[in-house]
Each structure stands twice: as structure tokens, then as C-alpha cells.
Amino acid sequence: MENFDNLGLSKQVLENLPAIGLTKPTPIQAEAIPHIVKGRDLLGLAQTGTGKTAAFGLPMVTRLIEYGKRPTPKSVRALILAPTRELATQISDNVTAYADGTPIRVFRVVGGASINVQVEKLKRGVDVLIATPGRLMDLLDRGALTLADTKYLVLDEADQMLDIGFIHTLRQIARLLPRDRQTLLFSATMPKLMEELADSYLTDPVRVAVNPPGKAAEKITQGVHFVNQGDKAKLLADYMAKHPGELALVFGRTKHGSEKLMKLLDSWGFSVGAIHGNKSQGQRERTLAQFRAGEIKVLVATDVAARGLDIPDVRHVYNYDLPNVPENYVHRIGRTARAGKDGSAVAFCSPLEVGDLRAIEKAMKAPIPVIGGEVPVAQTPQPGARPQRKPGQKPSGAPKQGGYGKPMAADGTRKRPAKRPSRRPRSEQAA
Structure with a gap:
């Protein structure tokens, strides 16, 4: 039809x-x-x-x-x-x-x-x-x-x-x-x-x-730049300086981190706004209207903008922080190359985010081209060296655990762990 x-x-x-x-x-x-x-x-x-x-x-x-x-x-x-x-x-x-x-x-x-x-x-x-x-x-x-x-x-x-x-x-x-x-x-x-x-x-x-899950639009030019976390802001500024006047969407992982990045970019002279869960609905709508009209050139956002944001003039998407849900990567970069136009998507990958990158590539069934930085090399253990354990992983031969992770005594009963002062965990929401 x-x-x-x-x-x-x-x-x-x-x-x-x-x-x-x-x-x-x-x-x-x-x-x-x-x-x-x-x-x-x-x-x-x-x-x-x-x-x-x-x-x-x-x-x-x-x-x-x-x-x-x-x-x-x-x-x-x-x-x-x-x-x-x-x-x-x-x-x-x-x-x-x-x-x-x-x-x-x-x-x-x-x-x-x-x-x-x-x-x-x-x-x-x-x-x-x-x-x-x-x-x-x-x-x-x-x-x-x-x-x-x-x-x-x-x-x-x-x-x-x-x-x-x-x-x-x-x-x-x-x-x-x-x-x-x-x-x-x-x-x-x-x-x-x-x-x-x-x-x-x-x-x-x-x-x-239609369109198999995990597949990005064909007109999006993708790339990954390996960089230390502390150097990301300067690298982002360098990329954006190469395309003055073009609309860019920057994705962060947390509300507080996105707001902090927006203020830093503003202090460096960029025309920038931010939308995330700590903004009122009126603030979010005004900022989006300014971005859509080209009054601000850079929008820093959490994943609240990964879907439903249809602005054909967005030319660049920067994944300042990689998403921890692999499928969200495709939704994020799908904010560019809309209405038949071309677009670019650059992912900044710190050493701690390599696992997230590999999960994204696995979901997409394709590698993302490396366009900068040093590619991390997998460490090969030397002969006779102790195997490295993941955080929280028990060493080989560790004593069996009872229910709820409590150690077992020699007679098969659970040992009662020493009481620790309670402390409410702090967490940060993503949107």
C-alpha cells in the first residue's frame, strides 16, 4: 500500500x-x-x-x-x-x-x-x-x-x-x-x-x-570514544565546538548529574538547558519549546527524553553516560536522523562502563565503531596467578552458606552474625 x-x-x-x-x-x-x-x-x-x-x-x-x-x-x-x-x-x-x-x-x-x-x-x-x-x-x-x-x-x-x-x-x-x-x-x-x-x-x-528490536536507524552515524569519567565534560565540549549552531542532545544517567553538567556547560558559554525528573512540568515544557525553536542549542536530559521527543533538527546525540538498560541506547540515538535527515551519535565510555557497552553491542548484534581513546585490553592472567574474583563472589572452597546468606557452623546450624548499626542506603533515581 x-x-x-x-x-x-x-x-x-x-x-x-x-x-x-x-x-x-x-x-x-x-x-x-x-x-x-x-x-x-x-x-x-x-x-x-x-x-x-x-x-x-x-x-x-x-x-x-x-x-x-x-x-x-x-x-x-x-x-x-x-x-x-x-x-x-x-x-x-x-x-x-x-x-x-x-x-x-x-x-x-x-x-x-x-x-x-x-x-x-x-x-x-x-x-x-x-x-x-x-x-x-x-x-x-x-x-x-x-x-x-x-x-x-x-x-x-x-x-x-x-x-x-x-x-x-x-x-x-x-x-x-x-x-x-x-x-x-x-x-x-x-x-x-x-x-x-x-x-x-x-x-x-x-x-x-517491523524493524527488529535493537536495530538503529540507517542514517545515524555511530561511534564510541573511550575516556576517563573525569575527562568526559571537556571531551563533550570539544565535540560540540566542532558543530556550532547545530542542535545536540546529551544523555546523562541521573537527575543530579545532568543538572550539574548543564550548569558546567552554561559556565563555558554553551546555550544549554536541561530536563529531568526534578524539573516541574512547566519548566520541562518551556525548555523543550526553546530547544525545538533553536533558542537553546544543547539539551541535557535523562531517559525521560529517550522516547517521544520528536525534533527533526537534532543533528547530534551524545551518550555522556551509557544507559544501564541496553535497549535504551537505541531509543536515545533515535532522537536524531528523523524525518529522513542524517544524524550522528557518539557514546562516551569510561573504564567502568565497558560492560554496559558490550551489553549494548550484544543487544544490537553489531559493534559500535571506535572513533577515539584507547580500547581497553582484556587482562590475561599469568600462569600461577590467583584468579580475579568479581565483587561479592565467594572464593573457591568458601564455607557453605545457610538461608539468607548466613554462614553455617560445623554442626550445620546457622551462625548469628554480629549486629551492625543500621544505615539507610542512599540511592539516586535516574529520571
């Missing part, structure tokens, strides 16, 4: 496509839309940047137009769940464009924004609600909306929702939805937990898979 005309979309939807630059369906759109228009449940496997939003959004608007009825107070006719605020915003903008000129009301609810304003907006009911799971549950707990009349459900980037711990929330939401509904689940990967989620949400689904 070479165009949208023969996919079963409504005339009103088709009239909106040229204005938003949709002229030819992508593979996921061409394969998924006809099944969705017919009312089938669908499991879609596709990488970021393949046009998934239009794949479920266009037929959803078509079906709502054909349904014809207006929503009742506090009701939601179609629900789209997304893992991050940024992706929810991106979906909302796109669906609003698809429904332009129709009576369909589209609304987005995310954390970081006034819940009282959201409660007030939902009183009239909405045709399409785009939500992050946490904020949706807050609104449901307040009685601000009901899902009893929801006939259309989309879980977008479902694998990421599982990664960040939304599985229990998703199960709660599923119990509040009517059985008689159409459900679409889109994911970039298919871990075992995803299969369980699909089994509980979908009924006799069509399975559509």
Missing part, C-alpha cells in the same frame, strides 16, 4: 494529513491501520521513530468519528497511556492534529501540572484522554473520571512502563476497564513480563512487527 487512501481512514482524517506532513504510510502504519479500523486488538512491535503514534491515532480518530456519540460527564471514550510526560505531550499534539476540524475533544493529564485544573476539565467528559499511569490513578482515586465507558485503549511504549515499575498500576487500571473494548499495545521490545501483560490486556490480537 503506497498511500493512506486505501487504509480505511475517514475522509475528515485524510484531509488533515497533508498539513501535518503525512503523505506515505510507514510499514507499521500500513500493516496496523487496516486491522485497527476493523476493530481488532493489536500487538505492535516497532522501534522508536517508525510512526507508531499515527499507526494507532489515525484509525482511533476514524472510529470515534464513526461512533458519533458525545462523551457523558467524567467519561473517557478512548484512553492512551504513555510512560513519560514528554511522550504524552507528543501524542496529545499529534492526535489533536489528526482530529482537527472534528468535534473530538482531546485532553492530556500528567504529573507536575495542577490536578485541580485537570479535574475541572474532565467534568464534561473527553473523547481522547492521554495520560501517564500515575496521574491517571490520582484522578481515579479522586473520582474525577470513570473508565466504565472506555471502548478504546492504547498502551504506548509499554516496555518502558514496565521498566519504570508501572506493572501494578497497569493491572489496577485494567480492572476498571470494560471487557468489551478494543486494545492496542505497542512496544519496542518483548520481554517475558510484556507477554504476560499482553495476555491479560489483549483478546485474539493481530501481531505486527
